[in-house]
Amino acid sequence: MTQLDISLTVNGARHELSVGPTEMLTEVLRRRLDMTGTNRDCGMGICGACTVLLDGQPVSSCILLAALADGSEITTVEGLERDGRLTAVQEAFLRHGAVQCGYCTPGFVITSTALLEENPSPSREEIVEALKGNLCRCTGYKKIVEAVEAVARAKGDGVGVS
Amino acid sequence: MDCRYSRPESLAEAVAVLCEAQEATEGEAHLVAGGVALGILMNEKLLAPRWFVDVSRLAELKGIEASEDGGLRIGAGCRHREVERSPLVAERYAILAEMAAEIACGRIKNRGTIGGNICLADPQGDPPVAVIALRATLRALGPKGTRDIPATDFFKGLYETALGPDEILQEIRLPPPQANEGAAFGKFSARRAMDYSSTISVAVRLTRDPASEQILEIGLGLGGSGETPIWAKETEKAFIGRRPGDECFALMRETLFAEIEPLADDLYSQDYKRHVAAVIMKRTVEKAWQRSGGTA
Numbered sequence A: 001m002t003q004l005d006i007s008l009t010v011n012g013a014r015h016e017l018s019v020g021p022t023e024m025l026t027e028v029l030r031r032r033l034d035m036t037g038t039n040r041d042c043g044m045g046i047c048g049a050c051t052v053l054l055d056g057q058p059v060s061s062c063i064l065l066a067a068l069a070d071g072s073e074i075t076t077v078e079g080l081e082r083d084g085r086l087t088a089v090q091e092a093f094l095r096h097g098a099v100q101c102g103y104c105t106p107g108f109v110i111t112s113t114a115l116l117e118e119n120p121s122p123s124r125e126e127i128v129e130a131l132k133g134n135l136c137r138c139t140g141y142k143k144i145v146e147a148v149e150a151v152a153r154a155k156g157d158g159v160g161v162s
Numbered sequence B: 001m002d003c004r005y006s007r008p009e010s011l012a013e014a015v016a017v018l019c020e021a022q023e024a025t026e027g028e029a030h031l032v033a034g035g036v037a038l039g040i041l042m043n044e045k046l047l048a049p050r051w052f053v054d055v056s057r058l059a060e061l062k063g064i065e066a067s068e069d070g071g072l073r074i075g076a077g078c079r080h081r082e083v084e085r086s087p088l089v090a091e092r093y094a095i096l097a098e099m100a101a102e103i104a105c106g107r108i109k110n111r112g113t114i115g116g117n118i119c120l121a122d123p124q125g126d127p128p129v130a131v132i133a134l135r136a137t138l139r140a141l142g143p144k145g146t147r148d149i150p151a152t153d154f155f156k157g158l159y160e161t162a163l164g165p166d167e168i169l170q171e172i173r174l175p176p177p178q179a180n181e182g183a184a185f186g187k188f189s190a191r192r193a194m195d196y197s198s199t200i201s202v203a204v205r206l207t208r209d210p211a212s213e214q215i216l217e218i219g220l221g222l223g224g225s226g227e228t229p230i231w232a233k234e235t236e237k238a239f240i241g242r243r244p245g246d247e248c249f250a251l252m253r254e255t256l257f258a259e260i261e262p263l264a265d266d267l268y269s270q271d272y273k274r275h276v277a278a279v280i281m282k283r284t285v286e287k288a289w290q291r292s293g294g295t296a
Helices: A025-032 A088-095 A105-118 A124-131 A142-153 B011-025 B036-043 B080-085 B087-092 B094-101 B114-120 B127-133 B233-239 B246-259 B270-291
Strands: A004-010 A013-019 A051-054 A057-060 A073-075 B004-006 B029-032 B051-054 B064-066 B072-075 B137-142 B145-150 B155-157 B168-174 B181-188 B200-209 B214-223
Touching: A013 A025, A051 A105, A057 A105, A088 A105, A088 A142, A105 A124, A105 A142, A124 A142, B004 B011, B011 B029, B011 B051, B011 B137, B011 B168, B036 B114, B064 B087, B072 B087, B080 B087, B080 B094, B080 B114, B087 B094, B094 B127, B094 B181, B094 B200, B114 B127, B114 B168, B127 B181, B127 B200, B127 B214, B181 B270, B200 B270, B214 B233, B214 B270, B233 B246, B246 B270
Parallel strands: A004 A073, B004 B051, B029 B051
Antiparallel strands: A004 A013, A051 A057, A051 A073, B064 B072, B072 B168, B137 B145, B137 B168, B181 B200, B200 B214
């Protein structure tokens, strides 16, 4: 089988990997790097459970060929905390009950983190717009939006991904 | 089956590699730009590629610039997000920013490219509809050189385009905006972040004759209204020399109903989609008319 040598920097650590040309990034993260925080669900870029940051921007990792990410910096949900301390977004999700079964949560947290990096004080409409591509089947979204609003109001202490 | 992967370093090299790859795989080679539709089709087991030609890093496919004739050139490899946020697009072809804003969601816009979407030729795609209405020219490079294809002649069948298997879409060229021009994009979808088979979209570009307060020229593209993105040629004629209003829209509705054949899906019937297409078209023409300086 054809194999490609690629290099990925995941949560600050560089990995030299040999991947198949048809291998998706989600599988590389979960199976090769044992980072199972990134979930796979719909496989069609619709639900957002597999969202990671690729050079700072949210992407669907389940439909992204790992080869296309060669040379990129990837941030997964595992890369957000610092020395065991959760970020403001993660804390807010806990405090506001924005998590129930938790399957979609990494995708929501990553997407919210990217939004607040780009726009530290988004309006409610901007939050809803940024999260419209993520599906949650438990919370009904209200608490998720409230959690992000709370971080925005708190002027974003410790929100950063780096 | 084994799959090969090439990453050529120039567009000319990409064409050469693509020719070789198509021959070696009997036409099962695929260009990769954003990789969005490709990833979905692979996960759905609708595509078993045998050779990828990765054009995602080619500088020749990037960039949005004013062209020498006063129009705009958009590299086929520009991502939807770039189109949405480009100051040049906002200033001169705001309809494209309006269209790009409506594509799926941020994750998709951060990866998907305008050229990739046009080449996919999904009947629900948004960029094809806009380039039809704007009368864009699609410039492709192949082994025989450069070829300019009018967007109105690009979409040939279900996921089929005028592009040869060995050609690469290089750029989208937009004609210069005219005086008293207005353009708008309208979309109807079951879920805003998802371009499902029930999505219907309409792109309108028109010019207004200030003397007669009538439509002088009009371009109409429709998505979700047939097997391909649709150039609504007959419906365009129904608007020429008329002023948008009840009489004009009644004629549009009649012509449009005969011109489009939307595919029924598990949400909506063909008739309902025709009705929705006419409603969205009326609203979008009104918006374009107002933007051209016309009064309601």
